[in-house]
Amino acid sequence: MKTLVKSITAYSYDELDEYVKKEAKNNVALIVREPILFSEDLIEALKEDFGLHHLKTCFSLSHCQGDGLCLYGRIHFDELFDNKKIKKIAFNGIHHKQIQSIYNVLLHIDFEHNGRYFHKNSVCIYSDEYNPTSKQLIIIDKVVENVKRWYYSFCKEWEQRGYEYFYEIYDEDMKLICSEYDYLFMKNGKLIDTSEYLEAV
Numbered sequence: 001m002k003t004l005v006k007s008i009t010a011y012s013y014d015e016l017d018e019y020v021k022k023e024a025k026n027n028v029a030l031i032v033r034e035p036i037l038f039s040e041d042l043i044e045a046l047k048e049d050f051g052l053h054h055l056k057t058c059f060s061l062s063h064c065q066g067d068g069l070c071l072y073g074r075i076h077f078d079e080l081f082d083n084k085k086i087k088k089i090a091f092n093g094i095h096h097k098q099i100q101s102i103y104n105v106l107l108h109i110d111f112e113h114n115g116r117y118f119h120k121n122s123v124c125i126y127s128d129e130y131n132p133t134s135k136q137l138i139i140i141d142k143v144v145e146n147v148k149r150w151y152y153s154f155c156k157e158w159e160q161r162g163y164e165y166f167y168e169i170y171d172e173d174m175k176l177i178c179s180e181y182d183y184l185f186m187k188n189g190k191l192i193d194t195s196e197y198l199e200a201v
Contacts, residue, residue: 007200010184010192013174023189025169031191032177033166035059042158046071051083055111058118061162068119069159071151075109080143089150090143098139105132106140109147120155 016024039057046052054076059069080090081103090109091099107128115122125148127140169177177183184192 013178020189027191051085066117072113
């Protein structure tokens with residue numbers, strides 16, 4: 001019977017060459033940056049910054065074709081007319097009398113996802129109305145266009161935040177994470193599963 005022992009040289013993050021540290025960060029980010037936490041942050045921003053409670057998100061941020069971020073769900077009637085944060089966006093450039101004229105006509109605005117991709121253009125945004133006149137439809141179309149402009153801007157901002165969240169870790173944060181979890185690396189920045197090895201004495 002023979003006992004074979006495999007040994008490798010392990011490096012702390014600080015011991016890696018500068019050009020390898022980015023690869024080490026990417027490997028650690030895949031472990032510690034969880035999609036559910038990013039999604040929760042986005043949903044919380046919708047609530048806190050815009051008073052929206054019925055929109056959710058889907059995203060694919062893996063640097064592949066069709067990547068992106070989108071919202072789906074609905075902006076409800078009360079969120080449009082009674083919430084100052086989104087009301088300012090939705091009714092931008094629309095007079096008070098025009099807003100009043102569609103108060104009992106515009107019911108909500110829907111965000112419907114289509115297809116297998118999750119970028120901002122994979123969602124159809126449209127209004128649901130109750131018996132509108134042609135003049136009221138013109139006003140409602142303006143509201144929808146305002147909401148679309150906000151939507152595209154929001155998705156662009158959070159797509160960028162997503163790439164930063166999943167692929168960028170500041171040096172100080174990296175040092176803290178590696179210290180907390182005792183992460184060690186190979187010379188090329190690959191994370192080592194230390195459970196497979198015994199430390200040499």
